[in-house]
Amino acid sequence: MENFEFAFPTKIIFGRAAEDKVGREVKKYGNKLLIHYGGGSIKRFGLYDRIMKSLKKEGIEVVELGGVKPNPRLSMVRDGIKLCRKENIKFILAVGGGSAIDSAKAIAIGVLYQGDVWDFYSGKAKVKESLPLGTVLTIPAAGSEVSGDSVITNEDGWYKRSGGEGTYPKFSILNPEISFTLSSEQTIIGVSDIMAHVLERYFTQVKNTELTDRLAEATLKTVINNIKIILFDPKNYNARAEIMWSGSVAHNNLLSTGRIPDWGSHMIEHEISAIYDIPHGEGLAIVFPAWMKYVYRFNIQRFAQFALRVFNAEAYLDDLEKMALEGIKKLEDFYREIGLPISLKEIGIGGDRLEEMAAKCVEDGPIGKFKELNKKDVLEILKIALK
Numbered sequence: 001m002e003n004f005e006f007a008f009p010t011k012i013i014f015g016r017a018a019e020d021k022v023g024r025e026v027k028k029y030g031n032k033l034l035i036h037y038g039g040g041s042i043k044r045f046g047l048y049d050r051i052m053k054s055l056k057k058e059g060i061e062v063v064e065l066g067g068v069k070p071n072p073r074l075s076m077v078r079d080g081i082k083l084c085r086k087e088n089i090k091f092i093l094a095v096g097g098g099s100a101i102d103s104a105k106a107i108a109i110g111v112l113y114q115g116d117v118w119d120f121y122s123g124k125a126k127v128k129e130s131l132p133l134g135t136v137l138t139i140p141a142a143g144s145e146v147s148g149d150s151v152i153t154n155e156d157g158w159y160k161r162s163g164g165e166g167t168y169p170k171f172s173i174l175n176p177e178i179s180f181t182l183s184s185e186q187t188i189i190g191v192s193d194i195m196a197h198v199l200e201r202y203f204t205q206v207k208n209t210e211l212t213d214r215l216a217e218a219t220l221k222t223v224i225n226n227i228k229i230i231l232f233d234p235k236n237y238n239a240r241a242e243i244m245w246s247g248s249v250a251h252n253n254l255l256s257t258g259r260i261p262d263w264g265s266h267m268i269e270h271e272i273s274a275i276y277d278i279p280h281g282e283g284l285a286i287v288f289p290a291w292m293k294y295v296y297r298f299n300i301q302r303f304a305q306f307a308l309r310v311f312n313a314e315a316y317l318d319d320l321e322k323m324a325l326e327g328i329k330k331l332e333d334f335y336r337e338i339g340l341p342i343s344l345k346e347i348g349i350g351g352d353r354l355e356e357m358a359a360k361c362v363e364d365g366p367i368g369k370f371k372e373l374n375k376k377d378v379l380e381i382l383k384i385a386l387k
Contacts, residue, residue: 001208001258008252010146011171014245016237018175019050019136022093023058025171029132030090032061036080036104037095038068042138045181051095051136063087068096071273071280072103074154077117080107084131092133094169098142098193098280101135102150105167108133121152121163123364130164135172140179140244141190141281143197143251145172153274159360160274162266174248176240184231188338191227191243193281195220196288197250200266202306203292203370204259205299216255217309222246224310227338264368265291268378271357276349285340286347290385292328295371300324343387354382 013021026033035051042048055062065080084092084107094104108131110117119125135145144150148168153160179187202216223246229239249255268291269283296303304320307313307327311334316322332342341347358379366372373381 002206002260004257006253006257008146008254009168009170010252012146012174012248013171014174014241016175016177018173019047019178020054022051022134022136022173023054023056023060025134025173026055026060026091026093027058029170031059032063032087032089033091033093034063034065034080034084034087034089034104034107035093035095036068036100036107037064037066038097038100039066041181042095045178047095047136047138047178051093063089068100068103070099071153071160071277072099072106072151074106074118074152074156077103077106077110077152080104081110081117084111090131092131093136094133095136095138097137097139097190098144098151101137101142101144101169102152104133104135105130105144105150105164106152107131109164109167118152118154121154121161123163127164127166130167132170133167135169136178137172137174137244138178139182139186139190140247141193143194143247145169145174146248146252148253151270158274160270162270172248174244176237176244179240179244180235182234184234184339187230187234187243188227188340189279189281190247191223191281191338192285192335192340194223194243194247194250196265196281196284197247198223198255199288200263201255201259201261203262203295203299203302205370206259209259212255212257212259213305213309215249217306219246219249219255220310224334231338260369262368262370264370264373267367268357268361268381271361272344272349275353275357278347278349282341282347285335286342286344286385287381289328289332289335289342290381292331293384294377294381295368296324296328297321298371303327344382344385345387349386351383351386354379354386358382 094101226239226242303324311330313326
């Protein structure tokens, strides 16, 4: 087990009607905020009205910026920074999934920075200060409600990069009932994202990580079990609650303690969704099994353990490679069972830009910690994902 430091500064407010407490929480930080959200769903389903009622009760003035797109854009972040400066905003409330929250985080660090906010995503600057922010989560998926960074897409060259390390929400409100309104497609894409966050941490070369292995396996099994319930019974509160909390546990870095995560699959997928604008979770369902097929021989025992403990595969103790491959197949079968694609061709992406994506992926050097990947490696993984 590796040495580690772990801090989780975000207050979680979980359960039915939790959003009614948003005014009380915001009041601790000021009387004026920017509310940042995506499309019109929060208004159609009444969430916007409930939030505004709670804010009004506390006498909080609201400035709005809606229209966040999936794979949030740098141009909107820059607009948000200008708006916050003009209105003298002291707090940002993100209402939505990972895209709205990531965009809000980028705005929060950009407002107090004299340079261009993209500096935080290109590695030129580190966060020293930011506006405080809170979240009301609508889509369990990205885990941004509990994480300390964000992912933004720069339309100039279509670069999708992670940055803003240390930007944790002050509070995050999680009401599983809000996710009742999600389509089955949104739900399963979210599940893929959650599982990928666990898998990036699970596949490590660090030995003696039994506790976090077991926590990761339990999180994966919880998601696998409960998504099947939700697809049959979309308004099952308990199943929705299990998925929502799993999404937060998957990405609050508890499962990273004592181990070195990989993150190669995420970086490869970022190149795909930056260019083709596909949902992140959909891309991860395609990339992760391809990555697994390419690297499993570098620690067959861990892949065999994954197969046995997560998918209850048959224990071929005299043939660990067979077990490892069975685990990968069972993951693909699960993705297919719940309606996720497992190849680029299934979503209409051909092989004409694989070289470009592989080159951009390693512009700053090799990626991945389980196995270091260079351009050739990334290209081979993309070819496996093409099918």
